[in-house]
Amino acid sequence: MNATLSPQITAAHRCDRCGAQAYVRARLADGLELHFCAHHGREHLDKLRNLDGVTITDESERLHEEHSAAL
Numbered sequence: 001m002n003a004t005l006s007p008q009i010t011a012a013h014r015c016d017r018c019g020a021q022a023y024v025r026a027r028l029a030d031g032l033e034l035h036f037c038a039h040h041g042r043e044h045l046d047k048l049r050n051l052d053g054v055t056i057t058d059e060s061e062r063l064h065e066e067h068s069a070a071l
Contacts, residue, residue, distance in 0.1 A: 008059070009022055009023060009024075009025055009035070009057060009059050013025070013035045014035060015035055015036050015037035015040055016034055016035050016036065016040075017036060017037070017040040018037060018039075018040060020037035020039075021037060022035035022036060022037060023036070023037060023038045023041060023058070023059045023060040023062060023063065024036040024037075024038065024040075024041030024045065024056070024057065024058050024059070024060060025056070025057040026044075026045070026048045026054055026055070026056050026057075027054065027055040027056075027057075028051070028053065028054055029051075029052065029053025029054065034048075038060040038063055041058065041060060042060075045058070
């Protein structure tokens, strides 16, 4: 599957830093995608936002939705 065609981050996307489920995707200008768990996303997003041509998808709010649905 080509991740660039996936509009949503799925459970198959893993954090490039630790391997946990990814909730944040940073698509760089050259087409490269970086995936991060919520923890590493918070750590790196400020730096990535300062780069030209970066598109960030942050679905970390899904962590709260899934937790609320389980209660």
